Amino acid sequence: MHIVADENIPLLDEFLGEFGRLTRLPGRLIDHTSIADADVLLVRSVTRVSAEMLAGTPVRFVGTCTIGTDHLDLAGLDAAGIEVASAPGCNARGVVEYVLSCLLTFAERSASRWQDRVVGIVGVGEVGSRLATVLQALGVKTLLCDPPRAERGEPGFADIEELIRHCDVISCHVPLTMDGPHQTRHLFDGSRLARLRPGTWLINSSRGPVVDNTALLDVLQRRSDLLVALDVWEHEPLVTPELAALCALATPHIAGYSLDGKLRGTAQIYQALCRFLDVPATMTLEQLAPRSGAGEWLVEPGTPEDWALTRALRLVYDVRDDDARLRAMLAAASSEQASREGFDRLRKDYPLRRECNLLRVITAASEPQVARRVLAAGFDSGGVE
Ligand SMILES: NC(=O)C1=CN([C@@H]2O[C@H](COP(=O)(O)OP(=O)(O)OC[C@H]3O[C@@H](n4cnc5c(N)ncnc54)[C@H](O)[C@@H]3O)[C@@H](O)[C@H]2O)C=CC1
Ligand SMILES: O=C(O)C(=O)[C@H](O)COP(=O)(O)O
Numbered sequence: 509m510h511i512v513a514d515e516n517i518p519l520l521d522e523f524l525g526e527f528g529r530l531t532r533l534p535g536r537l538i539d540h541t542s543i544a545d546a547d548v549l550l551v552r553s554v555t556r557v558s559a560e561m562l563a564g565t566p567v568r569f570v571g572t573c574t575i576g577t578d579h580l581d582l583a584g585l586d587a588a589g590i591e592v593a594s595a596p597g598c599n600a601r602g603v604v605e606y607v608l609s610c611l612l613t614f615a616e617r618s619a620s621r622w623q624d625r626v627v628g629i630v631g632v633g634e635v636g637s638r639l640a641t642v643l644q645a646l647g648v649k650t651l652l653c654d655p656p657r658a659e660r661g662e663p664g665f666a667d668i669e670e671l672i673r674h675c676d677v678i679s680c681h682v683p684l685t686m687d688g689p690h691q692t693r694h695l696f697d698g699s700r701l702a703r704l705r706p707g708t709w710l711i712n713s714s715r716g717p718v719v720d721n722t723a724l725l726d727v728l729q730r731r732s733d734l735l736v737a738l739d740v741w742e743h744e745p746l747v748t749p750e751l752a753a754l755c756a757l758a759t760p761h762i763a764g765y766s767l768d769g770k771l772r773g774t775a776q777i778y779q780a781l782c783r784f785l786d787v788p789a790t791m792t793l794e795q796l797a798p799r800s801g802a803g804e805w806l807v808e809p810g811t812p813e814d815w816a817l818t819r820a821l822r823l824v825y826d827v828r829d830d831d832a833r834l835r836a837m838l839a840a841a842s843s844e845q846a847s848r849e850g851f852d853r854l855r856k857d858y859p860l861r862r863e864c865n866l867l868r869v870i871t872a873a874s875e876p877q878v879a880r881r882v883l884a885a886g887f888d889s890g891g892v893e
Contacts, residue, residue: 512543513550516856517573518770520550522796523778527785536852543567550777551579553761554745554852559584569784573773575599575634575764578684578715593780597634599769601863602825603713604639606763607679608866609827610737612818613757614677614709618735623648628675630668630695631682631714632657639679642866646817651675655690672700677709684715698723706733713739713763721751728754737827739763745851749838759830760837760854766825768863771797817870824864 509528513520514535524530533542535554540561543549548569551557557570558581571593572580585592615622627643629636632654640650651666651674658665671678682692696710696719704710712719721742728734728751737757741747744761752758775793782789833854841847 509547510545511548511550512538512546514538514552514555514573516552517550517774518767519774519796523774523791524550524781527781540565548781552773553579555579557581557585559588559590562588562590569593569781571777571780573598573770573777576683576715591784593777593784595773595776598773598776599764599766600634600638601866602764602766602769602861603635603681604642604866605766605821605825605863606713606739606759606827607639607711608642608821609825610711610757611677611709612821613827614735614737617756618707622677625649625676625709626651626674627677627679628653628666628671630654630671630678630680631692632665633681635713636679636681639681642870645867645870668695668700672703673705676705676707677711678704679711680714680718682714682718684717693717694720694723696720696724698726701727704734707735708733709735709737711737713737716740716742716744721748725751725754745848746844747834747838747847747851749847752834752838757827757831758834759827760834760851762830762855762858765855765858766861766863768797820869821866824866824869825861829859 510531511524511527511529512531512533513524515532516535520530520532527548531542531546535552538549538551538555540563543562543565545566547566548571549557549562549567550571550573552572553574553576556579562570562585567590569591570580570585573595575594575596575598577592577594580592582592611622623646626649628651629640630653632640632652636652636654640652643650651671652664653668653671654665680695682695685692692714694717696712698720701720701723710719716738718740719738719742724736725748728736735756736754737759738751738755739759740761740763747758747760771793778791779789834851837850837854838847841850
């Protein structure tokens with residue numbers, strides 16, 4: 509069997525070596541020619557895959573080690589009889605840690621408490637529901653918007669217009685859809701962006717086109733009260749430098765880039781391939797993934813609870829580092845091509861980042877006297893399950 513795979517998928521040899529020949533390629537270079545004799549194609553989000561691309565090749569299984577599937581022509585692949593698998597929820601924890609780090613940073617910059625803000629979550633699936641759980645555990649008021657779930661009769665959802673009217677923070681966690689009753693392309697268009705409450709914090713770590721980037725640039729040029737964090741960009745890997753300059757936080761599509769999230773993605777696709785081939789899945793993530801080291805707890809007993817929590821969350825993940833790296837890259841890039849390559853390089857060479865069990869951290873921070881021990885345990889067990 510010949511497997512062609514994106515070179516940025518970790519643990520490929522360990523999980524898939526036994527199946528046959530492995531060819532690794534940069535995701536953006538995978539095309540019809542490079543899969544001419546492949547049986548299996550494994551991608552991440554940067555490779556667009558359609559039935560036309562696979563036509564005339566032996567490929568019968570396409571796996572994406574990502575949550576998002578907007579780079580795959582699902583209907584066309586299904587009609588062509590190609591099996592498709594994705595990795596639901598694989599890096600959802602990492603995205604939640606990203607959003608919390610944005611909230612901490614915005615609170616510091618605006619000298620306000622993020623816990624007092626009403627947080628609107630648009631899209632309440634794997635990521636959005638985890639984010640809601642963590643925020644609610646912290647006593648933060650949330651408003652949830654998910655029309656597809658509301659239409660299925662599930663209670664507790666608000667309309668997007670209600671979020672715009674009532675929320676101080678809006679965080680987007682929807683899939684990118686280009687049409688249909690719940691289209692998310694330009695969900696935040698010029699009209700909705702202009703109507704955000706004064707001082708709103710807007711975070712987009714879903715897909716770039718969910719927020720109309722041209723309209724956002726226009727709004728930010730007129731309104732300095734908004735604090736915006738963009739992890740995803742409408743024309744990735746190209747970032748509009750003027751837009752990045754007006755964003756309070758700008759990062760290169762790394763919200764979910766924990767090692768744990770990437771390893772889970774590979775493991776989920778390995779399991780799906782085993783099901784497709786009707787062979788037992790003998791490898792487990794627990795056998796192959798490195799253990800996470802214990803976090804170092806720097807807060808002394810008696811530290812005020814808020815401060816303890818801030819220190820703990822900063823230890824888990826600090827978005828300011830990723831923001832600084834993207835800005836340095838943009839400042840150094842001498843052309844659009846250099847900027848595109850720089851964006852991809854930041855993602856390929858991403859530093860080691862481990863996930864944590866946030867609910868344990870929150871518990872620890874409310875009891876500083878036992879925090880050191882509990883947080884260390886949180887880091888240890890916050891690995892790959
Ligand atoms: N920046 C990053 O590194 C990452 C980005 N993502 C993106 O985040 C997206 C969401 O991830 P998950 O929560 O795991 O997906 P999910 O599929 O579990 O949940 C998405 C939710 O959005 C809802 N939804 C669909 N259309 C909507 C609309 N018009 N308005 C409000 N809600 C709507 C769905 O009903 C569903 O409950 C992914 O599709 C992916 O594009 C995911 C992981 C990492
Ligand atoms: O899982 C998703 O969906 C994501 O957005 C991934 O974090 C994107 O990672 P790459 O596939 O672009 O490496």
